[in-house]
Each structure stands twice: as C-alpha cells, then as structure tokens.
Amino acid sequence: MDMTEIKALLFDKDGTLFDFSATWEAWAAGFLTRLSAGSDARATALGHLIGFDFRTRKFSPDSIVIAGTPAEVVQILAPQVPELSPHALLDLLNEEAELAPQLEAVPLRPLLTLLREKGLALGVATNDAEAPAQAHLAEAGITDMFDFIAGFDSGHGAKPGP
Numbered sequence: 001m002d003m004t005e006i007k008a009l010l011f012d013k014d015g016t017l018f019d020f021s022a023t024w025e026a027w028a029a030g031f032l033t034r035l036s037a038g039s040d041a042r043a044t045a046l047g048h049l050i051g052f053d054f055r056t057r058k059f060s061p062d063s064i065v066i067a068g069t070p071a072e073v074v075q076i077l078a079p080q081v082p083e084l085s086p087h088a089l090l091d092l093l094n095e096e097a098e099l100a101p102q103l104e105a106v107p108l109r110p111l112l113t114l115l116r117e118k119g120l121a122l123g124v125a126t127n128d129a130e131a132p133a134q135a136h137l138a139e140a141g142i143t144d145m146f147d148f149i150a151g152f153d154s155g156h157g158a159k160p161g162p
Contacts, residue, residue: 006120007119007120007121008120008121008122008123008147009115009120009121009122009123010122010123010124010125010148011122011123011124011125012124012125012126012159013124013126013128013133013136013137014066014126014128015066015105016105017104017105017108017124017137017140018102018103018104018105018136018140019102019103019104019105020066021058021059022103023100023101023102023103024059024065024100025052025057025058025059026057027096027097027100028047028050028052028057028059028065029043029052029054029057031093031096032046032047032052032054034096035077035081035092040054045080046077046080046081049076049077049080050063050064050065050073050076050077051063051064051065051066052065064076067127067159068127068158069127069128069129069152069153069158070090070093070094070097070127070128070129070152071090071152071153073093074086074089074090074093077089094129094131094132097128097129097132098131098132098135098136099135100132100136101139102136102139102140104140108140108142108145109140109141109142109145112142112145112146113145116145121147121148122145122146122147122148123146123147123148123149123150124137124146124148124149124150125148125150125156125159126150126151126152126159127151127152127158127159128151128152129151129152129153130149130150130151130153130154131151132151133149133150133151134149137149
C-alpha cells in the first residue's frame with residue numbers, strides 16, 4: 001500500500017491514547033467501593049461479575065469493561081444493585097468515568113501534531129460514552145487535535161460495528 005493513500009487515522013482511546021491499566025484499575029476499585037457502600041465483600045462480588053479482581057485491583061483479559069460499553073457493564077451490574085435503576089447506574093458510571101484521571105500512553109500532543117502536519121485527519125472511536133471521552137481528551141489538552149470523536153452513544157454504535 002502506498003502510504004500517501006492514507007488520509008486519516010482513527011484511534012481507540014483506552015489502551016491506545018491512554019494507558020488502560022493505569023487509568024481504569026484504580027478507578028474501578030474506587031467505583032466498586034462507592035457502589036458497595038464500603039463493603040469489600042460486595043465490591044469483590046460486583047467486581048467478579050465484570051471481570052475485575054477487587055483484591056489485586058486487576059482486570060481479567062476477558063473483562064466486559066475492556067471491550068464492552070458502559071451500557072453492557074450496567075446490564076451485568078444492575079441486577080445486583082437494586083437500589084439504583086439501570087438508567088441511574090449508567091448515569092453514575094458515566095459521571096464517575098468522566099472524572100477518571102488519564103495517563104497518556106505516549107506524549108500525545110507531539111505525536112498528534114506530527115500526524116496533523118503530515119495532513120492526516122484524526123479521530124477517536126471508543127466504547128466509552130462520548131461525554132467521558134470528551135472530558136478525557138480535554139484533560140489531556142488534545143481535543144482540538146481531532147476532527148471526529150465518537151463514543152458508543154454518539155449515533156454510530158459500539159465498536160467494532162460501523
């Protein structure tokens with residue numbers, strides 16, 4: 001393939017732009033603790049449902065959190081969290097996700113600047129909701145580098161769908 005044919009690059013957010021483990025493992029432990037009102041036993045049980053080991057603070061490779069959408073995570077958790085409606089649980093998950101500090105996988109601004117200087121359009125597609133994705137890119141100071149930003153709820157569906 002002639003590299004001059006490439007006109008755009010579409011990035012995933014978690015695990016590509018931002019270090020997934022450094023970001024989401026600490027966040028998941030805190031979220032489950034809050035959701036469980038401080039009960040380690042309940043946090044451990046909820047974590048198990050979504051492929052998160054609360055004791056070691058690690059996701060299993062097949063965790064729904066890694067490749068799924070927040071709505072899919074809520075489908076799994078909601079039956080065990082009857083004090084919140086599924087809609088309220090999704091709102092809480094997304095609101096808290098917006099606040100999760102992100103660790104850049106590499107220095108992003110220099111990389112994205114180089115790609116823009118080569119004339120490439122840049123985009124982000126994530127299985128996160130769009131609002132947390134926008135918040136994370138803004139926190140990193142790189143929102144302006146992207147021509148397109150979409151979450152699973154932006155009207156294009158979840159990855160890997162179109």
